[in-house]
Amino acid sequence: MKFLNIFQNTNLTPLKLLDLAFIIVLLPLFLMLKVPMLVFVVMVLGIVFFTKKPAKTWLIILIFVLGIFALYLSLYGAFSFRGLSRLKLFLELLVYVLLIVVSMQRLTQQINIYLLLSPFLFLALSLFFFHGMLMLIYVIFEIFFLLWMILSHRMEGDIVESFRSSIVMFMYSLPWVVVLFIFFPRISFEHASYGFRGETVQRMGHDGTMFLDNKALLVPSDRIVMEVGFEKKVPPSNLLYFRGSILYIDNKDHWEPIPSFVKRKKQVLRKINVDTIEYKVTLYPTQKRWIYLLDVPVKPVKESKLDRDLISTVKHSIKEPMHYAATSALSSRFYDELDRYTLKVSSRVNPKHNPQTYAEAMKIKDLYPSIEKRAKEIIKFFKSKSLTYTLKPEPLDINHTTDSFLFDKRRGYCVHFASSFVTMARMTGIPSRIVTGYKGDVSNALNNYLAVKEKNAHAWAELYINQHWVRYETTSTASHIESQQQTDEDGESVKSTKNPLVKKVNLYLMYAKYQVETWILYYSNIRQKQLLQYAKDNPKFIFTFVVSLIFLVMISFLLISYFRRPTYSSEALAILQPLLQFLKKKGFVRKKSESLHQYFMHYVEENQEKIELTMIIKEIDKIYELIVYGNMNTKELLKGLKKLVKKFKKI
Amino acid sequence: MMKSLRKFIQIHRSIKQHATRFSAVVVVLLFGLFLEAYMHDFNLVYITLFFVFSLAFSAGPIGVLNLGNLETKFLKKGRFFAQVEGKITLQIYNNSTTTAWAITVHGKDASVPIKHIKAEKNMLVHLPYIPEKRGLFSYDGAYLESKYPLSTARLTKNISETYEDIAYPQPKGKSLHAFLNEVENHFGEEKEFDGLRAYDGSQKLSHIHWASVAKGDMAVKTFIKETESANLVFHFNSAGKGDESRLSQLCLWVLACEKERLAFEIQMPKRKLSSKKESIDEILEYLSKY
Numbered sequence: 026m027k028f029l030n031i032f033q034n035t036n037l038t039p040l041k042l043l044d045l046a047f048i049i050v051l052l053p054l055f056l057m058l059k060v061p062m063l064v065f066v067v068m069v070l071g072i073v074f075f076t077k078k079p080a081k082t083w084l085i086i087l088i089f090v091l092g093i094f095a096l097y098l099s100l101y102g103a104f105s106f107r108g109l110s111r112l113k114l115f116l117e118l119l120v121y122v123l124l125i126v127v128s129m130q131r132l133t134q135q136i137n138i139y140l141l142l143s144p145f146l147f148l149a150l151s152l153f154f155f156h157g158m159l160m161l162i163y164v165i166f167e168i169f170f171l172l173w174m175i176l177s178h179r180m181e182g183d184i185v186e187s188f189r190s191s192i193v194m195f196m197y198s199l200p201w202v203v204v205l206f207i208f209f210p211r212i213s214f215e216h217a218s219y220g221f222r223g224e225t226v227q228r229m230g231h232d233g234t235m236f237l238d239n240k241a242l243l244v245p246s247d248r249i250v251m252e253v254g255f256e257k258k259v260p261p262s263n264l265l266y267f268r269g270s271i272l273y274i275d276n277k278d279h280w281e282p283i284p285s286f287v288k289r290k291k292q293v294l295r296k297i298n299v300d301t302i303e304y305k306v307t308l309y310p311t312q313k314r315w316i317y318l319l320d321v322p323v324k325p326v327k328e329s330k331l332d333r334d335l336i337s338t339v340k341h342s343i344k345e346p347m348h349y350a351a352t353s354a355l356s357s358r359f360y361d362e363l364d365r366y367t368l369k370v371s372s373r374v375n376p377k378h379n380p381q382t383y384a385e386a387m388k389i390k391d392l393y394p395s396i397e398k399r400a401k402e403i404i405k406f407f408k409s410k411s412l413t414y415t416l417k418p419e420p421l422d423i424n425h426t427t428d429s430f431l432f433d434k435r436r437g438y439c440v441h442f443a444s445s446f447v448t449m450a451r452m453t454g455i456p457s458r459i460v461t462g463y464k465g466d467v468s469n470a471l472n473n474y475l476a477v478k479e480k481n482a483h484a485w486a487e488l489y490i491n492q493h494w495v496r497y498e499t500t501s502t503a504s505h506i507e508s509q510q511q512t513d514e515d516g517e518s519v520k521s522t523k524n525p526l527v528k529k530v531n532l533y534l535m536y537a538k539y540q541v542e543t544w545i546l547y548y549s550n551i552r553q554k555q556l557l558q559y560a561k562d563n564p565k566f567i568f569t570f571v572v573s574l575i576f577l578v579m580i581s582f583l584l585i586s587y588f589r590r591p592t593y594s595s596e597a598l599a600i601l602q603p604l605l606q607f608l609k610k611k612g613f614v615r616k617k618s619e620s621l622h623q624y625f626m627h628y629v630e631e632n633q634e635k636i637e638l639t640m641i642i643k644e645i646d647k648i649y650e651l652i653v654y655g656n657m658n659t660k661e662l663l664k665g666l667k668k669l670v671k672k673f674k675k676i
Numbered sequence: 677m678m679k680s681l682r683k684f685i686q687i688h689r690s691i692k693q694h695a696t697r698f699s700a701v702v703v704v705l706l707f708g709l710f711l712e713a714y715m716h717d718f719n720l721v722y723i724t725l726f727f728v729f730s731l732a733f734s735a736g737p738i739g740v741l742n743l744g745n746l747e748t749k750f751l752k753k754g755r756f757f758a759q760v761e762g763k764i765t766l767q768i769y770n771n772s773t774t775t776a777w778a779i780t781v782h783g784k785d786a787s788v789p790i791k792h793i794k795a796e797k798n799m800l801v802h803l804p805y806i807p808e809k810r811g812l813f814s815y816d817g818a819y820l821e822s823k824y825p826l827s828t829a830r831l832t833k834n835i836s837e838t839y840e841d842i843a844y845p846q847p848k849g850k851s852l853h854a855f856l857n858e859v860e861n862h863f864g865e866e867k868e869f870d871g872l873r874a875y876d877g878s879q880k881l882s883h884i885h886w887a888s889v890a891k892g893d894m895a896v897k898t899f900i901k902e903t904e905s906a907n908l909v910f911h912f913n914s915a916g917k918g919d920e921s922r923l924s925q926l927c928l929w930v931l932a933c934e935k936e937r938l939a940f941e942i943q944m945p946k947r948k949l950s951s952k953k954e955s956i957d958e959i960l961e962y963l964s965k966y
Contacts, residue, residue, distance in 0.1 A: 138697070145705055149712060152721045164720050168727045179778050179824055181791050186775070194738060194825060198730030205726040211717070546719050591773050591795045617769075617798065 036182035039136055043144075044073065046174045047127070049167055050147040054120060057154050059099035062121055065092055069128040080132035088132060092125030116153050123147065144171060158538055161546060169195055192588045196581040203577060211550035233270050233313070235280040235440050235461055235484060237426045250463065250482075251308045251317060252539045253475040260302065264355040265465030266485065266496065267317035267477065271334040272459040273370045277378060278423045280444060280459055283370055289333055290364035297321060297354040307542065308347045314338040317462055317477075319353035320496060326351050333367075334458075335359070348547055357496040363456065363489060371458050371489060374451035379427040382445070386452030396490050399453045400497070403446065407502035410435060412442070414503035436507075442499035443484040456489035460496070468528075471536040596663060597652040604645070604670045622646055641673045684737070687744030693736070694830040702732045702828050735826040743779065743822045743831050745772035746793070750815075750839040751800070755960070757927070758810040758846040763802035764839055766818070770797055778824040784817060807843030810923065810964040815839040844960040849916060849925030852932035870898045908933070908940040923963050930959055 177187040272280035325331035376383035422429035450457040464483035593599040713721035756762040783803035816838040888895035915922040942949040
């Protein structure tokens with residue numbers, strides 16, 4: 026509150042209060058204004074700032090003309106009936122028109138009801154454009170600020186007192202807002218989307234193709250690709266495989282999926298004898314069509330297609346955060362009846378490309394008729410090659426990638442391991458394929474929350490054994506792991522967060538952000554129903570909820586009583602308040618015309634038999650007189666006064 | 677807690693709430709926000725909607741407490757004259773631990789805005805009022821009004837007390853100076869200074885020459901001629917034409933005499949009023965009730 030003391034003698038005029046309100050509500054809209062309109066607004070602000078008198082008619086007309094011109098330039102090309110039918114454009118037009126009208130009215134320096142209402146209209150309009158975490162914080166601030174300005178106007182520009190009153194009102198309304206937010210019936214349409222400017226950043230880490238040369242995708246950044254909320258605790262890392270795309274075709278330097286025009290037999294989903302797990306995913310814009318589901322997905326996610334390789338895709342590339350609920354069985358194998366084409370393509374291998382590997386594979390093939398045995402032998406072979414897992418491998422020989430990796434360089438990361446493993450498996454006669462996606466890491470998990478980062482992008486192998494696709498973690502065959510500095514997507518070296526405390530705090534912040542997004546920004550009727558159902562099933566939760574609500578109300582009232590407390594002309598008088606209230610409670614009421622000294626003497630006169638008390642009162646009176654009239658406002662005296670008041674109350 | 681609740685209910689009953697145009701604005705805003713939230717399922721809009729609703733909702737009790745703790749009392753101060761603007765004094769006491777904001781006192785003819793009344797403090801408000809005619813008058817229908825905090829409701833608290841006072845006749849007519857020029861006989865004391873002589877204890881105290889006393893001598897003033905003239909007498913019947921103009925004329929002279937500190941008498945048809953026997957207010961009251 027002390028920071029407000031600088032405004033102690035500031036009394037703002039209604040026009041200035043209104044200007045402040047406009048600046049606050051317009052700030053987020055500045056982010057979406059087109060350049061011509063932005064220039065126009067800056068120009069109007071300049072005129073408002075420098076002219077003290079009401080603008081003349083010619084200036085207002087000029088502003089109108091310039092405003093229309095800026096509007097025309099801003100929406101040039103979008104002007105058509107078709108364009109206007111798009112809500113976003115229509116809203117943008119509304120914002121521009123409102124800006125022009127408000128500018129004209131503001132220049133007249135006359136406040137009318139329309140000008141008073143405009144900040145609220147701007148606030149409501151800005152809610153169409155932004156709905157992220159930052160906007161949530163800003164909206165709450167905006168509401169508080171507008172309330173402050175209204176109260177300042179009502180209290181004739183008294184900034185400090187109106188601030189105190191605003192806090193009181195705000196805290197009064199807060200518990201109501203919480204209750205309404207949770208229980209107000211949500212009966213709305215789908216969540217509309219206009220594209221959030223701040224969210225156009227593309228997440229990397231997974232592509233439909235997998236390169237083995239220097240184009241190999243390696244994005245070891247900490248940017249979050251998706252956030253996953255599990256119903257229960259996050260499963261262990263070895264079960265957190267999020268399927269992306271399946272690659273069948275080996276093109277020497279890269280792997281590709283089966284072309285989309287190829288028609289394949291539909292997958293027959295068989296029940297997997299493993300408990301299913303439910304989870305919710307927030308997938309950030311990837312500009313790709315894949316959505317990531319944990320191995321093995323048991324049903325398609327709403328509005329997505331689950332293909333025969335259990336890969337999920339949506340119709341259009343993901344350009345803004347996407348939220349979906351999914352169910353998976355945490356298994357490393359699933360049944361599949363391969364059609365002829367898939368079998369052919371997943372067995373195709375050219376021995377000439379990697380003769381050394383082929384020779385080793387043939388040995389295994391000859392020695393072990395069982396496919397499972399062969400797979401085990403391949404793992405053994407890989408382990409025997411003393412391979413090193415590194416994010417900075419030396420380039421491989423593109424014409425003989427597997428040979429180069431296994432017999433020459435022996436250094437690589439997931440793509441090199443998976444590619445070589447699949448090649449060798451195919452050489453031993455096991456149909457196999459590469460799966461790319463993400464592998465979650467429990468070090469990025471907290472309770473039921475898991476953050477999947479770009480650096481969690483991964484590739485592994487699936488081998489077709491006994492009519493089942495079986496997952497093989499190929500990087501586990503590495504004998505050494507090379508620790509190194511991480512690099513971000515721009516190639517800049519970034520030191521990894523080694524401090525575990527910083528990492529933990531960071532994780533907690535991400536967790537808090539995720540919870541706010543889940544329970545506030547994306548709270549829906551489904552969540553509402555879930556919450557009610559959960560409350561029905563867990564009566565203990567109702568108790569916790571009620572206690573939390575009471576706690577919130579108590580905090581609100583504490584803040585209210587703090588900000589409602591009366592202000593006194595001196596610190597000494599404030600110290601005396603408990604004593605005065607105590608005496609009042611005891612029935613010794615101070616007369617309206619009585620000074621404090623008279624009041625104390627009055628008390629002494631009436632309570633002569635209470636020697637100790639009267640002595641204290643006399644002492645209090647003396648110190649108070651010294652402080653207030655003797656200009657001896659020292660810390661010691663104030664402390665002494667406080668002690669005496671306490672002592673009096675104790676007795 | 678129960679005591680506070682009971683007090684609040686009691687206060688609430690003494691306050692009347694009226695909708696303002698801003699309450700209509702809030703309703704429209706709520707409706708608009710609801711449509712926006714409903715159509716697009718934006719939780720930020722829902723949050724704004726609930727804040728607007730809750731703030732408008734909590735504005736009620738805050739406004740009631742702001743106005744409800746004010747206690748009013750009329751004070752009798754000053755004189756009222758028919759057809760002349762006078763001030764009715766209203767004492768407002770804020771019987772609360774917090775400051776009361778943005779109050780307007782509405783009287784019969786005018787309203788007085790008050791920025792704030794500090795906690796447990798008094799404030800005097802002067803309400804202008806013009807009594808139509810002389811005699812007893814009563815002043816009621818005054819009330820306190822406040823739009824604090826959000827202007828969404830106009831809260832009013834009636835002042836149940838009726839102010840009663842007397843309006844004296846409108847002072848108008850010939851000035852006292854003009855009257856004195858017209859009348860032949862002088863009034864007051866007529867004196868002609870002769871000199872000083874020693875004080876022997878028998879002289880009037882008013883004749884003591886204080887300048888000599890200051891020098892150490894006790895001297896008194898002596899006069900050659902010392903006669904008491906006739907009193908200043910106003911006659912009701914000759915004061916004007918018609919009772920009202922006579923009363924107005926007499927009222928004007930009475931006030932002028934009070935200002936000049938002159939003793940006077942008024943010869944009314946059935947009674948003689950003397951400034952030596954009655955106070956000015958008693959004389960004026962007699963005139964106003966005539």
